Amino acid sequence: MCLKIVLIPILLILTIAMASDPDPLQDFCIPNPKSFPNQLCKNSTAVTADDFVFSGAKSAGPFSETGFATVAANPINFPGLNTLGMSLVRVDLKEGAINPPHVHPRAAEMVYVVQGKVYAGFVDSGNRVYAKVIEEGEVMVIPRGVVHFQMNVGKRRATVFGCFNSQNPGTQKMAAAIFGSGIKEELLEKAFGLSSKEIRRMKRMFDS
Structure with missing residues (x-):
């Protein structure tokens, strides 16, 4: 359990180092909701530690009929991410469920398996498939803009976290x-x- 707690922050820090979004011009920019749609920054005296903490990924989101659930953390619901060039998603898969082939056009992704066994991979521009079963504690990197997928191949629910090097990966x-x-x-x-x-x-x- 301790390893999980330590690894997730490390992965998040690594995504900052390879951020693809523009570099920030100040330490942080917590959006001021009163300035919508211009999204000006709050005065730093109005910013609190809560702006830099996201609790929404503690548990799974609502499951679809296909056994797939997501909880996304982005500047809309996690203001501290704004201008930092990163975002996060928690994905839960019931036994046999899939995260169907999809693309993030603006970000590479690091997939960290919190629990379970997941068949994960991507297809490159030469139509070659790079896929394998990754287990608890393992990480896979997905290059930007390629088709990728996951499937729970274990006997219990699988949980993975995806870290993106864009605050809006699409x-x-x-x-x-x-x-x-x-x-x-x-x-x-x-x-x-x-x-x-x-x-x-x-x-x-x-x-x-």
């Missing part, structure tokens, strides 16, 4: 981007060799 789920975005059915039929009936079924599944 997330694009591949299936939803293709079938839920309004691309013409004719193009999708030709691209994937599916019938119009199959395309319509996929669009119903992922249409937002």
Whole structure:
């Protein structure tokens, strides 16, 4: 347990060293909600230690029907992250559940397994897959902008933390981007060799 407590802060510190967002011009910038949408910084005398603490990742978020839950920490709900070029997500997966193929266009990610066994990996621009089962205490790095995924292959719930070198990494789920975005059915039929009936079924599944 002590190892887990020590490793997570270390991973967060490492992401600062390779931050991809612009370098800050001051020690910190806690957004002043009264200045919205300009997001000016609070006067430092109005900042408290609570601005630099996030308690939301203590427990899992609400689970979807597929057994997947996330809790994100970003400047919206964790003001201390603003301008620091980093963010965090807690992911919980019930037995057999998946985090489907997706992309973070603005950030690399370090995935740390808190508990369980997770099949994790990514696909590079040459369509080569780099994947393996990672277990409690292990870390995998996901390069920026590549398709990646996770699946719980253990016999209990798995929990992982993802650390990003951007305060706004963005997330694009591949299936939803293709079938839920309004691309013409004719193009999708030709691209994937599916019938119009199959395309319509996929669009119903992922249409937002």
